[in-house]
Amino acid sequence: MRRRPRLVTAAVLVVLAVVxxxxxxxxxxxxxxxxxxxxxxxxxxxLSVALVLVAGGLVVSAWRS
Structure with a gap:
């Protein structure tokens, strides 16, 4: 997966967690x-905590690749 889709997905997950x-x-x-x-x-x-953790994992993997 490329960097930009991971970051967009992470942002969507954080928004969903807040909502x-x-x-x-x-x-x-x-x-x-x-x-x-x-x-x-x-x-x-x-569930919000889990979504933020997954988003964090996506951000970390995006920056490592």
Whole structure:
């Protein structure tokens, strides 16, 4: 895979990760880490973390090639 498609894909994944945090309400699940009363990191938020990690891997592989 060439560098530019990897970087574009990484950017799209980061945008999706940010959007997911705001639209995941119906599927949030239990709070794993409580930040304050009624707010915290839920199981559905972990999808955003995974998307950002994959995007980071794509950026690193793009710069190495």
């Amino acid at each position: 997911w945090v705001f639209v995941n309400g119906p599927v949030e699940g239990p709070i794993l880490y409580r930040i304050e009363e009624g707010h915290g990191i839920t199981t559905a938020d972990l």
